[in-house]
Amino acid sequence: MAKHTIVLIPGDGIGPEVTVATRRVLEASGLSVEWVEAVAGATAVEQGHDNVLPEPTLQAIKAHGIALKGPVTTPVGTGFKSVNVQLRKHFNLYAAVRPVRSLEGVKTRFENVDLVIVRENTEGLYSGIEAEVVPGVVTSMKVASEAACLRIARYAFRYATRRHRKKITVFHKANIMKMTDGLFLKCSRQIYEEEYPNIEYDEVIIDAGCMKLVQDPSRIDVLLMENLYGDVVSDLCAGLVGGLGVVPGSNIGDHCAIFEAVHGSAPDIAGKNVANPLALIMSGVMMLNHIHEEAMAERIKRAYNQVLMEGKVRTRDLGGTAGTDQFADALIAAMK
């Protein structure tokens, strides 16, 4: 069996707890792995690095091309730039892919949610270009480039084709942001018309789209959108299927990929062993598929489906009392 080398960034807040749980579950699935631990964010500074994204961390990701990452806190307002945004830009991880699915055994308002968010990950309002025009007036620049818009649209259509998905819906606000969102739409439409006319295609203004999502999410298949919309809509969709504890994610580029949950560092529950590790475990499953360890991915998937269906062991966010470790133990037991 091939031995994989994977960079592991525990992050902070609930990050270390959920990464330990995920690591244990991945290893129990049979994964032969050498973990290369790396630090980022406040943890890096605490450990004496002069940067929140130290050079050894960047070098490790570059060398091995694959990382599993816990969440990293970003100070609000002032302080260092988001480690997450920096990483995505540095490695050109232009596609954030976030599958959102109803889970049997997790009761929510809807039962048949099975959608995927494809979020442009490198530009939009995350360009970080902000300025004070005159005292009391500040601006933030929304950037859209034709190259990045075409690249993410092509990625979404290719993804939909490979995964046998039927339809791509673009959420936009091109009625107001005529140039930036207008370009995003134009590029999406172009890829649809010229390269993937076999996939259904639709464009919806994002505010109306959000209403449709919460009325009947089962009608949505693949959602394509720019950076900030993708961020906001991801959490909205998480709420449709049981919350942030059950939604995984990946950040994909042409040369490397970083797998991480949609949720953040959850400082309100950090260090209490109550966080749900499932979102990161599911991100690990996406990683296993990415490195062609499909049998292991399937084993873990079956285990969490079984444990959730039985309903005896679940974390607090899903109405249970199990701790982070206990939930991982239950998955490991279910794989035996």
Ligand code: NAD
């Ligand atoms: P959050 O996702 O950390 O938490 C939102 C709510 O969901 C909280 O009530 C939290 O307790 C709950 N929650 C999140 N994950 C959970 C889990 N696995 N199990 C159970 N409950 C869970 O969002 P926030 O509070 O807005 O952000 C906290 C910090 O995380 C911020 O600094 C933010 O910038 C950062 N963040 C990082 C990432 C990342 O590293 N990729 C993503 C989002 C937010």
